Amino acid sequence: MEQSEEPLKSELILNELKKRQRTKDVVDVEEERVKVIFFTCGENRYAFYGTDIREILPASDISWVPGLPDYLPGLINVRGDIESVIDLRYFLGEEKGDHLKHLIAMAVRGDFHSGVMIDSIEDVIDIPVSAIGPPLATLNGAARDLVIGAIEYDAKTIPLLGVGKLANLITI
Amino acid sequence: MSDVDEILNGAAFHLLLFSVGGICFGAETGQVTEIAVYNGEKGEDLFWFHEEMGYAGKTVTYQSPVIVTIKSGTASPYRVIIDSMEDITEFSQSDITLFPPLLEPFVLRRGLWGLLPQQERIVLLLDFQRLLREKSAGKSI
Numbered sequence: 001m002e003q004s005e006e007p008l009k010s011e012l013i014l015n016e017l018k019k020r021q022r023t024k025d026v027v028d029v030e031e032e033r034v035k036v037i038f039f040t041c042g043e044n045r046y047a048f049y050g051t052d053i054r055e056i057l058p059a060s061d062i063s064w065v066p067g068l069p070d071y072l073p074g075l076i077n078v079r080g081d082i083e084s085v086i087d088l089r090y091f092l093g094e095e096k097g098d099h100l101k102h103l104i105a106m107a108v109r110g111d112f113h114s115g116v117m118i119d120s121i122e123d124v125i126d127i128p129v130s131a132i133g134p135p136l137a138t139l140n141g142a143a144r145d146l147v148i149g150a151i152e153y154d155a156k157t158i159p160l161l162g163v164g165k166l167a168n169l170i171t172i
Numbered sequence: 173m174s175d176v177d178e179i180l181n182g183a184a185f186h187l188l189l190f191s192v193g194g195i196c197f198g199a200e201t202g203q204v205t206e207i208a209v210y211n212g213e214k215g216e217d218l219f220w221f222h223e224e225m226g227y228a229g230k231t232v233t234y235q236s237p238v239i240v241t242i243k244s245g246t247a248s249p250y251r252v253i254i255d256s257m258e259d260i261t262e263f264s265q266s267d268i269t270l271f272p273p274l275l276e277p278f279v280l281r282r283g284l285w286g287l288l289p290q291q292e293r294i295v296l297l298l299d300f301q302r303l304l305r306e307k308s309a310g311k312s313i
Contacts, residue, residue: 063195063293063294064195065195065275065279065284065296066195066225066226066227066279066282066284066296067225067226067278067279067281067282067284068275068278068279069278072274072275072278075272075275075287075294077289077294080289082269082271082272082287082289082294083272084272084274084275086274111273112274113272114272114274170274171274
C-alpha cells in the first residue's frame with residue numbers, strides 16, 4: 001500500500017511548535033533583561049539593579065563610631081567582615097528612622113562596598129532593559145543625584161537608584 | 173628592629189581597654205604614662221574623652237572615671253578622663269582589622285586607626301597622640 005505524501009498531523013504540530021520556539025528564542029536574545037530590586041525607604045519605593053546588591057541582611061546592631069557624619073551611622077560585622085553602613089534616608093530626604101528596624105542591603109560596585117539601610121524589600125524581578133526610562137525631570141533635592149532611571153511598576157513610577165552614584169556622592 | 177617592625181612581624185602589643193558611653197576603645201599602653209582615679213578636679217590640660225572624640229548630641233554618663241596621662245611630646249601633659257577601664261590585654265597585628273575605606277578619612281581625624289572585632293563587640297583602636305595632633309592642627313587652622 002502506497003503511503004500518503006500528506007504530512008502527518010503530529011508533524012505539522014511539531015513543526016509549528018519548533019517555529020514558535022525559534023521565534024521566542026530570537027525575542028529572548030533581542031530583549032536583554034536585568035534584575036531589579038524594589039524596596040521601601042521611608043515613605044517611598046525605590047529600586048536598585050540586582051547586580052549591585054550582594055545580599056540583604058536582617059536588622060542588626062550598628063556599632064556607632066565617633067566622628068562620622070549623619071549619613072554614616074557606623075559599622076556592622078558581616079560574618080567577620082567589618083562593613084560600613086550608609087543611611088539612605090539622608091540622601092532621599094526621608095525622615096530618619098530607627099536603626100534597629102532596618103534591613104541592610106550590601107551594595108557592591110567596583111571597589112565600592114557598603115551596607116545601605118532600607119526599610120523593606122517589595123519585590124525582585126527581571127525586566128527588559130527597555131522598561132527602564134530616563135529619570136523623572138520633576139525629581140529634586142539630593143535624590144536627583146542618586147537616580148539613574150525610572151521604572152513603571154505596580155502603576156507607579158519608581159526611581160532607580162545608582163550604587164555608583166551613591167559611591168561618588170559619599171567618597172567625593 | 174623598631175617597635176613597629178616587631179608588631180608588623182607578629183610581636184604582641186598591649187592595649188588598655190576602656191568604654192565611654194557604651195563604645196569600647198583600645199589604646200596602646202606605651203602612650204600612657206599615668207593612670208589615676210578622677211576625683212572631680214579641673215584643669216586646662218584635663219579633657220573629657222567624649223568631648224575630645226566628638227560624641228555630638230549623645231548623653232554620656234561616666235560610671236568609674238579615671239584620668240590617663242598621655243605622652244604628648246610637649247612640656248604640658250595631655251590628660252584625658254576616660255571611663256570603665258577594663259583591662260590591659262595582649263594582641264597581635266593579625267587581630268587588627270582596617271576601617272572600611274568609606275569611614276577611614278573621618279575616623280583618622282579622631283585618632284581612630286583600626287578595629288578589633290570581638291565576639292559581641294567591636295573595639296575601636298585609638299591613637300591618643302594622633303588625636304592630640306589632629307586637635308592641635310584643627311586649632312592652628
